[in-house]
Amino acid sequence: MEQFLTFFFEYKEAIFIIALSIFVGIEVISNVPAVLHTPLMSGANAISGVIIIGGIILVGHADLSKFSLDLVLGILALIFGTLNVVGGFAVTDRMLEMFKKKKK
Secondary structure (H helix, E strand, O other): OHHHHHHHHHOHHHHHHHHHHHHHHHHHHHOOOHHHOOOOHHHHHHHHHHHHHHHHHHHHHOOOOOOOHHHHHHHHHHHHHHHHHHHHHHHHHHHHHHOOOOOO
């Protein structure tokens, strides 16, 4: 139990940010109607860009001489944020192709 409390107090800022971002993400996603999901994908890419910047900051401040939670969370943020941005741009590009006039 003492190890858990030590871990919690050492990483309380990171744990708080992750928990808060989970609640905010669930609230934002649950309030978007299905009809608006694809047009809002570009806006979601901006949010994922912020996640990528946060991941870069976490990796930059992590102690690289040892295996730390900051390093793992930063790398995961970079990977998932990048996947979300690339996927979002692919879906947005595909959606915009639907509105172009077809050549005869």
